[in-house]
Amino acid sequence: MKFLKLIGLLLDYPSDELLAELHAAVRETGVVSLVAACDPDGMLDADERLQLASFITAQLARDVLELQGAYVRDFDLTAEHSLHLTHHIFGEEKSRGPALIDLGEFYKSHGLEADERELPDYLPVMLEFASELSREEAHVFLAEVGKVLKVLADNLEKTSNTYAPLVRLVEKHASLTRLTA
Secondary structure: OOHHHHHHHHHOOOOHHHHHHHHHHHHHHOHHHHHHHOOOOOOOOHHHHHHHHHHHHHHHHOOHHHHHHHHHHHHHOOHHHOOEHHHHHHOOOOOHHHHHHHHHHHHHHOOOOOOOOOOOOEHHHHHHHHHOOOHHHHHHHHHHOHHHHHHHHHHHHHOOOOOHHHHHHHHHHHHHHHHHO
Protein backbone atom coordinates (compact mmCIF):
# COMPACT_ATOMS: atom_id res chain seq x y z
CA MET A 1 0.00 0.00 0.00
CA LYS A 2 2.36 2.63 -1.34
CA PHE A 3 -0.18 5.42 -0.90
CA LEU A 4 0.48 5.14 2.84
CA LYS A 5 4.03 6.36 2.26
CA LEU A 6 2.68 9.38 0.36
CA ILE A 7 0.26 10.17 3.18
CA GLY A 8 3.08 9.73 5.70
CA LEU A 9 5.21 12.23 3.79
CA LEU A 10 2.31 14.66 3.63
CA LEU A 11 1.74 14.33 7.38
CA ASP A 12 5.41 14.93 8.15
CA TYR A 13 6.86 18.36 8.90
CA PRO A 14 6.81 20.29 5.60
CA SER A 15 10.57 20.77 5.30
CA ASP A 16 12.08 22.76 2.46
CA GLU A 17 13.51 19.53 1.02
CA LEU A 18 10.21 17.68 1.16
CA LEU A 19 8.34 20.54 -0.47
CA ALA A 20 11.01 20.90 -3.18
CA GLU A 21 10.72 17.18 -3.97
CA LEU A 22 6.94 17.41 -4.05
CA HIS A 23 7.05 20.47 -6.34
CA ALA A 24 9.46 18.63 -8.67
CA ALA A 25 7.32 15.49 -8.76
CA VAL A 26 4.17 17.46 -9.51
CA ARG A 27 5.94 19.49 -12.24
CA GLU A 28 7.23 16.26 -13.79
CA THR A 29 4.08 14.17 -13.80
CA GLY A 30 1.19 16.32 -12.59
CA VAL A 31 -0.55 15.87 -9.27
CA VAL A 32 -3.13 13.37 -10.50
CA SER A 33 -0.45 11.15 -12.01
CA LEU A 34 1.65 11.44 -8.87
CA VAL A 35 -1.24 10.20 -6.73
CA ALA A 36 -2.03 7.42 -9.20
CA ALA A 37 1.61 6.31 -9.22
CA CYS A 38 1.46 5.99 -5.43
CA ASP A 39 -1.56 3.70 -5.67
CA PRO A 40 -0.56 1.04 -8.21
CA ASP A 41 -2.85 -1.53 -6.58
CA GLY A 42 -5.91 0.70 -6.88
CA MET A 43 -6.64 0.70 -3.16
CA LEU A 44 -8.00 4.23 -3.26
CA ASP A 45 -11.30 5.09 -4.88
CA ALA A 46 -11.69 8.10 -7.18
CA ASP A 47 -12.83 10.41 -4.35
CA GLU A 48 -9.86 9.43 -2.19
CA ARG A 49 -7.44 10.08 -5.03
CA LEU A 50 -9.08 13.45 -5.61
CA GLN A 51 -8.76 14.27 -1.90
CA LEU A 52 -5.04 13.54 -1.99
CA ALA A 53 -4.52 15.53 -5.19
CA SER A 54 -6.48 18.48 -3.78
CA PHE A 55 -4.51 18.39 -0.54
CA ILE A 56 -1.19 18.39 -2.40
CA THR A 57 -2.29 21.21 -4.71
CA ALA A 58 -3.45 23.32 -1.76
CA GLN A 59 -0.26 22.68 0.22
CA LEU A 60 2.00 23.59 -2.69
CA ALA A 61 0.08 26.85 -3.22
CA ARG A 62 0.84 28.03 0.34
CA ASP A 63 3.85 29.99 1.50
CA VAL A 64 6.46 27.65 3.00
CA LEU A 65 6.91 29.57 6.24
CA GLU A 66 3.15 29.82 6.72
CA LEU A 67 2.84 26.08 6.11
CA GLN A 68 5.61 25.24 8.58
CA GLY A 69 4.19 27.58 11.23
CA ALA A 70 0.74 26.09 10.88
CA TYR A 71 2.18 22.58 11.14
CA VAL A 72 3.96 23.37 14.42
CA ARG A 73 0.84 25.08 15.81
CA ASP A 74 -1.45 22.27 14.66
CA PHE A 75 0.59 19.25 15.69
CA ASP A 76 3.36 20.22 18.10
CA LEU A 77 1.44 22.69 20.23
CA THR A 78 -1.98 21.01 20.28
CA ALA A 79 -1.95 17.78 22.28
CA GLU A 80 -5.29 16.63 20.84
CA HIS A 81 -3.69 16.66 17.39
CA SER A 82 -0.48 14.86 18.32
CA LEU A 83 0.80 12.60 15.58
CA HIS A 84 2.44 10.46 18.28
CA LEU A 85 -0.33 7.92 18.58
CA THR A 86 0.57 6.46 21.99
CA HIS A 87 0.12 9.96 23.41
CA HIS A 88 -3.62 9.57 22.80
CA ILE A 89 -3.63 6.36 24.85
CA PHE A 90 -1.12 6.99 27.63
CA GLY A 91 -0.59 10.74 27.70
CA GLU A 92 2.71 11.31 29.45
CA GLU A 93 2.34 8.30 31.78
CA LYS A 94 5.34 6.06 32.38
CA SER A 95 3.51 3.16 30.72
CA ARG A 96 3.99 4.89 27.37
CA GLY A 97 7.72 4.05 27.42
CA PRO A 98 7.32 0.25 27.22
CA ALA A 99 4.75 0.67 24.43
CA LEU A 100 7.27 2.73 22.45
CA ILE A 101 10.01 0.15 23.06
CA ASP A 102 7.71 -2.67 21.94
CA LEU A 103 6.80 -0.78 18.77
CA GLY A 104 10.46 -0.07 17.99
CA GLU A 105 11.31 -3.74 18.50
CA PHE A 106 8.40 -4.72 16.24
CA TYR A 107 9.85 -2.53 13.48
CA LYS A 108 13.28 -4.10 13.95
CA SER A 109 11.79 -7.60 13.75
CA HIS A 110 10.56 -6.60 10.27
CA GLY A 111 13.93 -5.15 9.26
CA LEU A 112 13.07 -1.47 9.67
CA GLU A 113 15.66 0.71 11.30
CA ALA A 114 13.57 3.68 12.30
CA ASP A 115 14.99 7.17 12.35
CA GLU A 116 16.25 7.62 15.91
CA ARG A 117 15.22 11.29 15.82
CA GLU A 118 11.56 10.24 15.78
CA LEU A 119 9.60 8.14 18.22
CA PRO A 120 8.26 4.95 16.64
CA ASP A 121 4.65 5.99 17.26
CA TYR A 122 4.96 9.08 15.04
CA LEU A 123 2.25 8.54 12.42
CA PRO A 124 4.46 9.33 9.39
CA VAL A 125 6.98 6.71 10.63
CA MET A 126 4.17 4.20 11.16
CA LEU A 127 2.81 4.83 7.67
CA GLU A 128 6.23 4.44 6.09
CA PHE A 129 6.56 1.11 7.91
CA ALA A 130 3.07 0.00 6.85
CA SER A 131 3.80 0.93 3.22
CA GLU A 132 6.58 -1.67 3.18
CA LEU A 133 4.34 -4.48 4.43
CA SER A 134 2.15 -6.72 2.32
CA ARG A 135 -1.41 -5.50 1.91
CA GLU A 136 -2.68 -7.96 4.52
CA GLU A 137 0.07 -7.15 7.01
CA ALA A 138 -0.49 -3.41 6.56
CA HIS A 139 -4.22 -3.80 7.16
CA VAL A 140 -3.62 -5.77 10.37
CA PHE A 141 -1.01 -3.25 11.55
CA LEU A 142 -3.30 -0.29 10.89
CA ALA A 143 -6.27 -2.02 12.47
CA GLU A 144 -4.28 -2.14 15.73
CA VAL A 145 -4.27 1.66 15.82
CA GLY A 146 -7.64 2.22 14.15
CA LYS A 147 -9.37 3.56 17.27
CA VAL A 148 -6.58 6.05 17.89
CA LEU A 149 -6.70 7.16 14.26
CA LYS A 150 -10.44 7.77 14.68
CA VAL A 151 -9.85 9.93 17.76
CA LEU A 152 -7.14 11.90 15.96
CA ALA A 153 -9.27 12.37 12.81
CA ASP A 154 -12.25 13.46 14.95
CA ASN A 155 -10.09 15.98 16.81
CA LEU A 156 -8.69 17.39 13.57
CA GLU A 157 -12.15 17.64 12.00
CA LYS A 158 -13.50 19.54 15.04
CA THR A 159 -11.10 22.36 14.16
CA SER A 160 -11.53 22.02 10.37
CA ASN A 161 -7.85 21.17 10.14
CA THR A 162 -6.62 20.71 6.58
CA TYR A 163 -4.82 17.49 7.55
CA ALA A 164 -8.03 15.82 8.81
CA PRO A 165 -8.89 14.17 5.46
CA LEU A 166 -5.48 12.47 5.36
CA VAL A 167 -5.87 10.93 8.81
CA ARG A 168 -9.49 10.01 8.07
CA LEU A 169 -8.35 8.23 4.92
CA VAL A 170 -5.87 6.11 6.87
CA GLU A 171 -8.48 5.50 9.57
CA LYS A 172 -10.98 4.42 6.93
CA HIS A 173 -8.61 1.83 5.52
CA ALA A 174 -7.85 0.58 9.05
CA SER A 175 -11.60 0.34 9.73
CA LEU A 176 -12.18 -1.62 6.55
CA THR A 177 -9.83 -4.22 7.93
CA ARG A 178 -11.81 -4.51 11.14
CA LEU A 179 -15.03 -4.93 9.19
CA THR A 180 -13.62 -7.74 7.06
CA ALA A 181 -11.85 -9.53 9.94
